[in-house]
Every structure is written in C-alpha cells, then in structure tokens.
Amino acid sequence: MKRSLGLGLAVLATCVIVPLAKGSPVLAQLRVATAELAQQVLRPEVKLVLEAAKQVQTVDDQGQSQLVWQPLEGEATVQPQDVLRYTISSKNAGEIPAKNLVITQAIPSQMTYVLATATGNEGAAITYSIDGGESFVAEPLVEVVQEDGTVTLEPAPAEAYTTIRWDFAQALEPEVAVQVSYDIAVK
Known part of the structure; x- marks a missing residue:
C-alpha cells in the first residue's frame, strides 16, 4: 500500500514538472497572468484642474480701455452680466497612455454659455448638449414654430446649452498635458 502511494506521488510530480520544464501552456498562462497584472498596475493617471477667471475692464497707461482675465480664487464675488472663463487643465501623470479621454463640463443653471468660446487642444472634438448631457452634437438645433404654424430647425440659443x-x-501620452476652456455669463 505504501509502495503504490509513493509510486502515485512520483507519477503526479512527473506530470507537473515535465510540462513546466518544456514551456507548456501552464507556463504560458503564468506569463499572460503576469502581463495582465502589470497592465493593471501600470495605468494612466489623468489629473484635472479647474480654474476660473473673471473678465474685467482696465485702463492702460495710454488711457485705452482693455479687457483682461482676473483669476478667481477662494470665495469670489460675481455679479449678473459678469463673464467668467473656466479653464480645465489635464495631465497624464501615469505610466501608460490614457486612451479615449473625454472631458465633460456642465454649465451651471445660473450661468449662460457664451457661444463659440469653447476651445481645446488640436484634435479635440467639441460637442454640446441642450438636454442635460443626454446627447451631444457639434451644432445644437431647436424646433421653432413660425408665424404660419410651420416648424423649422434653428441654432439653439446660448441659454439652451447645458453641457460641453x-x-x-488621440491617446494622452504620459506626462503630456491638454487644456480646454469656455466662457459663461452670470445670469
């Protein structure tokens, strides 16, 4: 009985050791698992920073009026009709490229988007939503009922924009930064 148990264990050990030594699928699976684990550890780490500035009118040394952007920090006070610029800076602090980067920014309900002010790095497609972020298009349209009762599609007014x-x-490579911005007016 002891002899057949010892013989069985020897056969089992041979079955396990021989495939490992010859580069069998077991070893290949170990390599794949190691690669997958490394990919989980090495991932993009995208950091976003939101900054705001207020458009103010100043007078230069020659008495000329000019518009400049004054950074807003802490608890800033804004008034109706003030124009603010939000800037979002994004950097990949990770070790591999960040693919499919999408930055989405809601327009606060007490603000109105200033049309045609959204900017971004080259290669960024800018789209807008007028339905709270449910759908996005490059040029939002709304249905307008004409005096004769017909309905036409016209560009959405600035007040209708809810999200940019x-x-x-292109993938955001490690240590690469992008920047986007847009202007809004306080209602």
Whole structure:
C-alpha cells in the first residue's frame, strides 16, 4: 500500500514538472497572468484642474480701455452680466497612455454659455448638449414654430446649452498635458 502511494506521488510530480520544464501552456498562462497584472498596475493617471477667471475692464497707461482675465480664487464675488472663463487643465501623470479621454463640463443653471468660446487642444472634438448631457452634437438645433404654424430647425440659443464635451481622438501620452476652456455669463 505504501509502495503504490509513493509510486502515485512520483507519477503526479512527473506530470507537473515535465510540462513546466518544456514551456507548456501552464507556463504560458503564468506569463499572460503576469502581463495582465502589470497592465493593471501600470495605468494612466489623468489629473484635472479647474480654474476660473473673471473678465474685467482696465485702463492702460495710454488711457485705452482693455479687457483682461482676473483669476478667481477662494470665495469670489460675481455679479449678473459678469463673464467668467473656466479653464480645465489635464495631465497624464501615469505610466501608460490614457486612451479615449473625454472631458465633460456642465454649465451651471445660473450661468449662460457664451457661444463659440469653447476651445481645446488640436484634435479635440467639441460637442454640446441642450438636454442635460443626454446627447451631444457639434451644432445644437431647436424646433421653432413660425408665424404660419410651420416648424423649422434653428441654432439653439446660448441659454439652451447645458453641457460641453471635449473628446480627444488621440491617446494622452504620459506626462503630456491638454487644456480646454469656455466662457459663461452670470445670469
């Protein structure tokens, strides 16, 4: 009985050791698992920073009026009709490229988007939502009932914009930064 148990263990050990020594699928699976684990550890780490500035009118040394952007920090006070610029800076602090980077920014209800002010790095597709972020298009349209009762599609007014989205087609490489911005007016 002891002899057949010892013989069985020897056969089992041979079955396990021989495939490992010859580069069998077991070893290949170990390599794949190690690669997958490394990919989980090495991932992009995208950091976003939101900054705001207020448009103010100043007078230069020659008495000329000019508009400048004054950074807002802490608890800033804004008034109706003030124009603010939000800037979002994004950097990949990770070790591998960040693919499919999308930055989405809601427009606060007490603000109105200033049309045609959204900017972004080259390669960023800018789209807008007028339905709270449910759908995005490059040029939002609304239905307008004409005096004769017909309905036409016209560009959405600035007050209808609810969300802006920047979609980057190219991967954000490690240590690379992008910046997007847009202007809003306080209601």
